[in-house]
Amino acid sequence: MDNFIAPEQLVASLQWRYATKKFDPSRKIPAPIWKALEDSLVLTPSSFGLQPWKFFIIQDQDLRQQLLPHSWNQTQVVEASHLVVFAIKTAIDTDYADRYLERMAEVQGVAIEDLAGFGNMLKGFITKPPLSLDEWAVRQVYIALGQFMAAAALLGIDTCPMEGFIPHKYDEILGLPAQGYRSVVLCPAGYRDPSDKHASRAKVRFPQSTVIGYLPQ
Amino acid sequence: MDNFIAPEQLVASLQWRYATKKFDPSRKIPAPIWKALEDSLVLTPSSFGLQPWKFFIIQDQDLRQQLLPHSWNQTQVVEASHLVVFAIKTAIDTDYADRYLERMAEVQGVAIEDLAGFGNMLKGFITKPPLSLDEWAVRQVYIALGQFMAAAALLGIDTCPMEGFIPHKYDEILGLPAQGYRSVVLCPAGYRDPSDKHASRAKVRFPQSTVIGYLPQ
Numbered sequence: 001m002d003n004f005i006a007p008e009q010l011v012a013s014l015q016w017r018y019a020t021k022k023f024d025p026s027r028k029i030p031a032p033i034w035k036a037l038e039d040s041l042v043l044t045p046s047s048f049g050l051q052p053w054k055f056f057i058i059q060d061q062d063l064r065q066q067l068l069p070h071s072w073n074q075t076q077v078v079e080a081s082h083l084v085v086f087a088i089k090t091a092i093d094t095d096y097a098d099r100y101l102e103r104m105a106e107v108q109g110v111a112i113e114d115l116a117g118f119g120n121m122l123k124g125f126i127t128k129p130p131l132s133l134d135e136w137a138v139r140q141v142y143i144a145l146g147q148f149m150a151a152a153a154l155l156g157i158d159t160c161p162m163e164g165f166i167p168h169k170y171d172e173i174l175g176l177p178a179q180g181y182r183s184v185v186l187c188p189a190g191y192r193d194p195s196d197k198h199a200s201r202a203k204v205r206f207p208q209s210t211v212i213g214y215l216p217q
Numbered sequence: 218m219d220n221f222i223a224p225e226q227l228v229a230s231l232q233w234r235y236a237t238k239k240f241d242p243s244r245k246i247p248a249p250i251w252k253a254l255e256d257s258l259v260l261t262p263s264s265f266g267l268q269p270w271k272f273f274i275i276q277d278q279d280l281r282q283q284l285l286p287h288s289w290n291q292t293q294v295v296e297a298s299h300l301v302v303f304a305i306k307t308a309i310d311t312d313y314a315d316r317y318l319e320r321m322a323e324v325q326g327v328a329i330e331d332l333a334g335f336g337n338m339l340k341g342f343i344t345k346p347p348l349s350l351d352e353w354a355v356r357q358v359y360i361a362l363g364q365f366m367a368a369a370a371l372l373g374i375d376t377c378p379m380e381g382f383i384p385h386k387y388d389e390i391l392g393l394p395a396q397g398y399r400s401v402v403l404c405p406a407g408y409r410d411p412s413d414k415h416a417s418r419a420k421v422r423f424p425q426s427t428v429i430g431y432l433p434q
Contacts, residue, residue: 001229001230001233001373002373003226003229003230004230004371004372004373005222005226005230005371005372007249007250007252007253007372008253009220009222010253010256010257010368010371010372011253011256011257011260012218012220013218013220013221014256014257014260014364014368015260016218017262019262019266032224033224035224036224036225036227036228038425038429039227039228039231040227040228040231040367041428041429042422042423042425042428042429043228043231043232043420043422044363045234045236045366045378047378047380049236049421049422051422051423051428053428054427054428054429054430055428055429055430056430056431056432057429057430057431057432058431058432059431060432060433063432063433085432100421100423103421103423104421107419107420107421107422108418108419108421109419135352138356139355139356139359140359142356142357142359142360142362142363143359143360143362143363143366143378144363145359145360145363146261146359146360146361146362146363146364146365146367147231147363147364147366147367148363149262149360149364150257150363150364150367150368151227151231151367154221154222154227154371155221155222155224155227156218156219156221161262161264161360163264174432179430201325202324202325202326203260203324204266204317204320204321204324204325205259205260205266205268205324206259206268206317206320208255208259210271211258211259211268211270211271211272212255212258212259212271212272212274213271213272213273213274213396214273214274214275214276215273215274215275215277215280215302215391216277216280
């Protein structure tokens with residue numbers, strides 16, 4: 001593959017993006033672009049490749065209106081083209097590891113027996129994790145959030161990461177526990193409204209020298 | 218801005234990337250590309266924009282050899298062009314919020330008094346956080362990891378996310394606690410070695426229908 005982008009283009013897109021406060025409710029993301037964003041979610045790297053997640057996409061206005069009061073009334077939830085609810089899988093267990101190993105055998109065309117060593121490592125991690133498996137899964141979901149927002153910026157799609165919502169209300173309204181998931185973070189996606197003054201404000205970042213360090217000093 | 222990329226190009230780059238096991242130690246990332254990757258770290262979105270992090274870059278071979286035994290002997294740590302240690306700031310307090318507000322006033326050219334409402338919200342969050350501030354900061358760092366790996370893939374740079382290392386040994390060797398930081402996750406970056414068989418293996422992801430859900434059903 002030799003079809004990479006120029007460094008300037010990457011940086012220009014990341015500079016262009018901002019946490020969109022007001023989306024244009026009339027503009028919908030075209031299907032081919034949305035498909036690429038879904039692919040970016042599916043392709044997100046995760047620890048051991050375990051993908052302890054599911055991404056729920058909501059376009060329905062009635063459902064989004066129900067979620068609004070549990071989102072600190074932030075209107076991005078109803079005005080953006082698409083609302084993505086990033087959720088973790090609540091039961092990460094050895095059965096789940098087996099399903100992943102089966103998928104690996106299928107995709108890579110290998111015998112499941114040949115994956116025994118990797119499988120044992122996986123199950124060792126799952127049965128004696130160094131941190132709570134829920135928190136481990138949440139961290140992986142944040143990789144997906146980072147990749148999704150970067151991907152969107154490259155495609156000219158606006159986003160707004162949102163931790164400000166009531167997860168248990170979302171879970172209840174969306175019926176996530178019955179499906180084995182729990183909501184963690186939100187990301188509306190769409191197009192900025194021309195009236196959103198936040199778009200033209202200077203991006204606030206600490207100086208490069210504050211957040212990048214070179215070692216040894 | 219109208220210089221966005223095509224959906225196919227995004228997906229091709231994300232398909233091209235993989236968790237690189239063997240880097241070509243002779244190939245270094247050129248300065249303009251590396252600068253764009255540093256920019257992608259600096260520009261990472263975070264909750265409230267607080268940037269509770271620092272990214273330590275290590276190119277020195279002696280230092281990396283010291284880290285190798287504390288990295289499950291994964292050779293990416295010494296063979297990649299650059300090693301990035303993603304760290305959280307350990308003291309997130311109201312002083313830190315004040316430094317951020319000062320930076321915001323400086324960058325946006327507003328009076329600090331005009332940021333009082335936002336400042337109160339920030340300090341309210343910091344003094345009564347809904348989860349441990351350390352874990353909150355770790356989650357933000359994972360956004361940076363996701364954005365960094367996506368950015369690298371778009372630029373044709375290989376990466377390998379690594380949770381498999383001994384953070385307290387890294388912290389000790391790199392002197393991070395004295396600087397107010399704690400290591401969380403690693404990401405070597407560089408160029409895949411032609412002999413890395415992992416590059417040609419099929420990427421293992423659950424089917425789209427397993428990890429993407431549409432609501433209401």
